[in-house]
Ligand SMILES: Cc1cc2nc3c(=O)[nH]c(=O)nc-3n(C[C@H](O)[C@H](O)[C@H](O)COP(=O)(O)OP(=O)(O)OC[C@H]3O[C@@H](n4cnc5c(N)ncnc54)[C@H](O)[C@@H]3O)c2cc1C
């Protein structure tokens with residue numbers, strides 16, 4: 001159950017291409033699970049930006065002087081994230097969270113692989129920690145276009161059993177994409193579960209590779225959201241249900257984490273003709 | 285979720301909000317509170333109930349429901365625009381049967397007041413929905429979303445044609461229970477909104493919802509094509525507020541007694557007050573809910589405060605007030621005093637000359653808490669040659685005298 005609060009900015013620090021914002025968030029740390037996200041309203045009460053922006057929960061601390069803090073990682077994309085990256089200590093933000101369905105953790109101590117593209121890694125530190133607390137082996141593959149777009153390499157080195165880096169331009173780790181190295185990593189660790197967050201193209205490829213290796217995959221998708229709480233229906237994508245029926249489901253409340261084999265990746269951005277409630281095509 | 289169900293009662297009465305009678309009505313539908321959700325911006329209330337007690341709102345207006353399940357349009361379905369957004373959801377929904385079984389049942393059990401919004405792509409479809417709803421209980425009124433393309437008329441939107449709009453409303457009116465209020469929801473995308481208003485009221489609409497989104501478009505300059513998969517979409521949010529207020533005003537001028545549910549860009553209590561003063565009997569909060577999930581209840585609280593500050597004892601007194609304003613002196617002066625540093629009104633009075641210019645500055649203490657501001661204020665009208673008595677207590681060197689009553 002989400003809460004809405006006015007959060008004070010405690011600290012803003014740069015990390016490569018990203019800004020990490022520490023916020024007071026009493027009550028949220030206790031509720032937040034890996035894969036949850038929060039939304040932040042942009043530009044103050046009179047702002048012309050009406051829509052909140054979504055950010056994965058990066059770190060939470062439930063104790064301390066502030067009665068709970070929460071961190072998010074912000075990459076500058078457009079005017080909203082630009083504004084957010086310019087926030088300073090003592091600024092106040094309106095935040096709502098934790099939102100969405102988190103990653104599901106395995107009951108058994110099975111080997112897991114985490115794949116993160118760009119700021120997608122933000123959601124993965126809490127996940128890696130909790131998996132390892134359960135005694136799971138956690139191999140992590142982090143990728144980005146270039147070194148500065150990797151987030152949290154050192155920290156992930158500590159949080160993971162093994163870390164492999166790829167960059168498109170070869171500025172860090174291996175030159176190439178996460179999906180180039182992923183099959184080898186899964187083979188070696190005999191992973192049962194693959195967790196992924198990043199751009200949609202990457203998720204689609206990761207889900208396919210996981211399926212080929214008979215691993216269960218969980219992907220955190222990123223669809224444009226207007227409300228983030230399930231009331232507007234802007235954030236839908238085609239997902240196959242347990243009953244085999246494809247539905248246009250809301251990624252903000254039924255996601256953002258979906259089983260990779262259930263999302264119809266090639267049909268994202270369309271209404272598949274066999275989807276529940278799809279328009280009946282009339283013969284002309 | 286385990287919030288206690290709080291009985292219905294005037295929302296105005298809580299510790300933070302002033303004691304204002306916020307009750308109102310939309311025709312036969314009595315409302316304890318004047319702020320509602322807007323169709324399509326609150327789903328069926330369930331999600332918002334996690335942020336505030338939805339039974340404290342006037343009513344929940346549900347997402348427009350069609351006869352059959354509907355997948356809606358492809359994504360992207362939205363684009364943010366200056367002070368607003370464009371949407372092209374395409375009325376995604378579970379279909380009437382599932383809606384009745386799950387959403388309506390939940391809302392009823394929750395104890396909320398409910399306005400069911402319906403949509404169709406042919407008159408026939410509206411009829412089928414109306415026939416079915418006739419035998420369903422638990423809701424209070426129907427809002428007819430006529431901003432849908434009519435498949436039988438080359439996709440022409442019903443709401444943009446007075447005859448087509450009237451046809452739909454008449455069909456719905458005929459088939460639902462005669463005691464169920466039927467609100468027709470109008471589109472601003474017409475030459476004269478009062479034409480459509482007259483047409484649907486003649487066809488049996490018991491009230492009007494004003495306005496639906498305005499058709500708009502955004503081109504993504506990076507991809508160099510329309511930003512929405514649906515190419516065009518409905519513009520909502522504060523960007524359309526002046527258009528919405530204008531539409532409410534025009535309809536109220538033309539039809540003094542028709543119940544109006546006003547909406548379009550309401551974000552604060554003062555925004556809502558504009559609609560009330562322009563003639564709305566109640567208001568819906570839509571897009572602002574995306575910005576702030578508690579917006580509907582906050583707007584309601586702020587509206588009560590704003591009414592109180594203006595000396596209204598009830599919401600009813602404020603409805604259409606702006607239309608009557610020329611008969612009533614401007615309330616502003618009650619809250620202002622003469623700034624003697626910039627002029628000398630007292631001296632001017634001694635001259636026996638008419639005051640032509642008065643510099644004013646705010647002073648909170650002049651408003652009589654117990655009376656509507658409009659009564660306190662007649663002072664300004666009388667500002668002529670003589671009655672400068674009333675400014676006496678503002679003159680520094682004179683003993684204060686009470687402002688005369690009932691001037
Ligand atoms: C579940 C989820 C988790 C996310 N986590 C993070 C994170 O941890 N760190 C981070 O930097 N970013 C994250 N994002 C992406 C972030 O929300 C967008 O970068 C941001 O909304 C862009 O806003 P803008 O004003 O800068 O861009 P603009 O292009 O000006 O935004 C215009 C509109 O489009 C929407 N939009 C644009 N790009 C995206 C996008 N990629 N995803 C969703 N909506 C978008 C915006 O919300 C806004 O309504 C996440 C998105 C989602 C959906």
Ligand SMILES: Cc1cc2nc3c(=O)[nH]c(=O)nc-3n(C[C@H](O)[C@H](O)[C@H](O)COP(=O)(O)O)c2cc1C
Pocket residue numbers: 232322323324325347348371373375401429469495496497518519520521522524547548549550568569570571572
């Ligand atoms: C995402 C979205 C979905 C909407 N869906 C509906 C709908 O199903 N039926 C309807 O009558 N109006 C719908 N509307 C219009 C709103 O109910 C309202 O009339 C309009 O948005 C203006 O109010 P606002 O500026 O407060 O949002 C929708 C608006 C938005 C933004």
Ligand code: FES
Pocket residue numbers: 224225226227228229230231232233234235236250251252253
């Ligand atoms: S963003 Fe509004 S329903 Fe998901």
